[in-house]
Amino acid sequence: MKILLWEKRIEKQFTLMKLAEKSGIGKSTLNNIENGKVSPTLFQLEMIAIALGVKITDLFESEYK
Numbered sequence: 001m002k003i004l005l006w007e008k009r010i011e012k013q014f015t016l017m018k019l020a021e022k023s024g025i026g027k028s029t030l031n032n033i034e035n036g037k038v039s040p041t042l043f044q045l046e047m048i049a050i051a052l053g054v055k056i057t058d059l060f061e062s063e064y065k
Helices: 005-011 016-023 027-034 042-052
Strands: none
Touching: 005 027, 005 042, 016 027, 016 042, 027 042
């Protein structure tokens, strides 16, 4: 499963700092998620989706969604 956070963030014209402020998730954590260094929790995906105004399923690519 591929996380599409960077793509959605750029599409919505959010900086990492703006997304961090709106989602309540640290900038470094968001950066690590974007770079595939850590996997987001379901709660984090939900907070990111709310901040970006998208569905959780828009944040990842999977043949099973």
